[in-house]
Amino acid sequence: MELKAAGTAGTLESSDVMVTLEPTNDGKIDLTLESSVINQYGRQIKATVLESLERLGVKSAKVIVNDHGALDCTIKARVECAFYRGCQCDMDGKFDWGGVIR
Amino acid sequence: MSLPRPKPEKFRLRRTMMFMNAQKPGLIKDAYIYGADSIMLDLEDAVAENQKDSARFSLYHALKTIDYGDTEVIVRINGLDTPHWKEDIRVCVAGGCDGIRIAKTESAQDVITVDQAVTEAEKEFGVEVGRTLLMAALESPKGVLNAYEICKASPRLFGVALSGGDYRKCMQVKVIPGGIEMLFARGLMLNAARAAGIQCFDTVFTNLNDDEGFRAEVKQNVEMGFDGKSLINPKQIPIVHEMLAPSQKEIAEAEKIVRAYREHASEGVGVFTLDNGKMIDIAFVPGAERVIKLAKASGIYEGDL
Numbered sequence: 001m002e003l004k005a006a007g008t009a010g011t012l013e014s015s016d017v018m019v020t021l022e023p024t025n026d027g028k029i030d031l032t033l034e035s036s037v038i039n040q041y042g043r044q045i046k047a048t049v050l051e052s053l054e055r056l057g058v059k060s061a062k063v064i065v066n067d068h069g070a071l072d073c074t075i076k077a078r079v080e081c082a083f084y085r086g087c088q089c090d091m092d093g094k095f096d097w098g099g100v101i102r
Numbered sequence: 103m104s105l106p107r108p109k110p111e112k113f114r115l116r117r118t119m120m121f122m123n124a125q126k127p128g129l130i131k132d133a134y135i136y137g138a139d140s141i142m143l144d145l146e147d148a149v150a151e152n153q154k155d156s157a158r159f160s161l162y163h164a165l166k167t168i169d170y171g172d173t174e175v176i177v178r179i180n181g182l183d184t185p186h187w188k189e190d191i192r193v194c195v196a197g198g199c200d201g202i203r204i205a206k207t208e209s210a211q212d213v214i215t216v217d218q219a220v221t222e223a224e225k226e227f228g229v230e231v232g233r234t235l236l237m238a239a240l241e242s243p244k245g246v247l248n249a250y251e252i253c254k255a256s257p258r259l260f261g262v263a264l265s266g267g268d269y270r271k272c273m274q275v276k277v278i279p280g281g282i283e284m285l286f287a288r289g290l291m292l293n294a295a296r297a298a299g300i301q302c303f304d305t306v307f308t309n310l311n312d313d314e315g316f317r318a319e320v321k322q323n324v325e326m327g328f329d330g331k332s333l334i335n336p337k338q339i340p341i342v343h344e345m346l347a348p349s350q351k352e353i354a355e356a357e358k359i360v361r362a363y364r365e366h367a368s369e370g371v372g373v374f375t376l377d378n379g380k381m382i383d384i385a386f387v388p389g390a391e392r393v394i395k396l397a398k399a400s401g402i403y404e405g406d407l
Contacts, residue, residue, distance in 0.1 A: 009156050015128035073163035074127040081156045092189045097162055097196030098227060 003061060007086025010070075010078035017070035019049070019078040021086050022062040029053060029060070035067035048072050052079040055100045076102075107175070110200035110235050112260045114174065115399050116140050117330040117346050118339045119263075119303060123148035124177070125157040130164045133173070136336035137343075139399075140174035145190050146181070146205045154186050158193045165197030176237065178203040182212055188219055194234070195223035201235035201260065206268070208245045213238055213255035220258070237261045237303075241268035246287045253298035262295050263332055264288060266305030277308075279315060281322060292327055301329040310335050320345045347400035348393045356393035357405055363387050 003023035010018040024030065033046055045067055052075070053063070070078070080101050084091055095101060116139045122129045124143040133141045143164070149157045161177065177199045179190035183206070194202050204216050216236060224231045236258040240246050246269065253262055264287055270276065275283035288304065295302035304323045307316045320342055323331055331342055348356070359382055366374045373383040397403035 009159075013126075013128060015131060016126075070127060071131055071167075073167040074131075074160065077127075077156070077159035077163045081159045084155065092185065093192070095158070095189060095192065097193055101159070101162060102166070 001057065001087050001089070003058065003083065003086040004088050005086055007082040007084070009081035009085060010074075012066060012068060014068050015070055015074065017045075017065060017067040017075050017078050019066075019075075019082040020062075020064040021053075021058065021079075021082045022064075023086065024060050024062050027060045029058070029063060031063045031065065033065045033067065035065070035069075037067070037069050044072075045070075045075060048075045049079055052076050053083075055102070056080065056083045057100070058083060106198050107170070107200060109230070109233055110174065112235060113301065114139070115330075115395060116174065116261070116301060116303065117396075117399070118333055118342050119176065119330060120333045120336065120339065121148065121178070121306070123157075124161040124164070125149045125153050127160060127164075130160065131168060134168075134170045136339055138173060138333065138336070138339050139330065140176050140200075141170070142176045142178050142203055142332070143199075144178045145186070146178045154180065158189065162193050162197045165194075165199055174200045176201045176203050178205055178239075179216075181206040182215060187216075191216065191219045192223050192226070195220060195229055196227045198229065199234070201237060203263070204236060204238045205265075206241045206245070207238035207252055207262075208242060209248050210251040210255035213252055213259060217256040217258055232258065234258065235260050237263060239263045239265045240287070240291060241265040242272050243269070245269075246290055249291050249294035250297055253294045253300050259300055261301030261303055261329065262291060263303035264291055264305045265332075267308075269305075279318070281319065288326060288328075296327075302327070304328045304331045306332045306334050307338070308334060310337070313341075317341060317345065343400060346396060347402055348397050350402075352393055353397045353403065353405075356390035356397075357407060359386050359390040360394065360407055363390075 003021055006020060006022040008020040010016050012018055035045060049065055118138040119140040119142055120138040121142045121144050122133050124145050143161055145157050177194045179202055180186035220234050221231055236256055237260055238252050269287055292302050307319050324345060358376055375381050394407050
């Protein structure tokens with residue numbers, strides 16, 4: 001499973017986060033984070049995003065995160081959704097709940 | 103990550119079942135604070151077609167992370183006429199929700215189809231088979247006419263609910279104060295649910311500015327014998343709880359029945375009369391116990407039963 005195109009998920013509403021993943025081929029995760037709570041939680045948000053990407057097997061991507069105070073569970077949900085949208089394949093019946101999605 | 107939720111209780115108290123968009127993090131993160139008996143995280147009508155995928159991820163992590171305490175967590179899945187329902191069931195079961203609300207149920211076969219998919223998902227994700235409960239929403243004249251068959255279709259099914267929006271559309275009627283347009287559907291559904299021994303829930307009341315109308319509808323729900331109601335706004339919760347709460351007189355009577363029954367039963371007597379001359383047998387006991395349970399949930403019971 002790999003990113004074929006840019007995938008975006010989430011909104012700019014309060015308690016939500018908008019995540020965009022774009023495929024690259026330099027083997028790096030280039031993470032840009034904007035957050036209304038960057039001073040308090042910036043490091044934790046980045047860690048959560050990177051952990052999710054690692055589980056999903058994303059090794060090379062441009063990642064744009066625009067956070068408005070999302071909980072960790074929301075951050076994970078948006079990263080995963082952005083990834084599967086970017087993969088552009090039919091995953092119905094095959095999503096790995098509790099495996100790479102957790 | 104929170105602990106898995108305890109095994110759901112099939113016939114728990116469900117006075118208030120509040121809908122919440124599973125896609126909105128701001129809503130679902132503190133859904134339990136409002137005090138509804140059940141919340142219904144919605145993957146169906148509240149979620150736009152192009153966000154169906156996204157809502158499942160939100161739902162999964164909410165189920166796995168947020169401690170909903172004693173609030174029952176039901177998920178409304180997309181209809182069987184959509185491409186979404188199978189994956190909806192997988193995520194519900196994997197996330198460990200208490201129950202699934204089947205939208206637009208038209209026949210017993212719809213319930214059986216969902217039941218089978220739930221069993222498959224329980225096996226796939228290592229969840230105890232039979233753990234996940236079901237409820238069926240009747241939203242069409244056909245669904246209402248098939249109510250009894252639907253109510254009997256699965257041992258997982260704890261109740262049946264009416265969904266007024268779609269039903270009224272099919273019947274070409276609008277909302278009428280007093281509910282004459284829904285009388286047949288409500289009556290038939292209640293009768294079917296009671297015949298099958300499951301619970302029965304009324305439809306939502308959508309005009310949030312009409313407090314009087316809402317109270318009138320809840321009063322009628324209570325009089326008709328509904329167990330509870332689907333809600334769309336937290337401000338409706340305390341009103342339903344208050345109106346479903348038994349009176350002190352009802353509580354006292356129920357206590358008397360339960361106590362007297364236990365006393366007489368231990369002496370081997372099945373039928374007896376109370377001090378007010380009312381004849382009591384075992385048929386009265388479940389009703390009396392329900393009154394005590396309601397009184398406890400309403401926070402107005404001070405006895406020791």
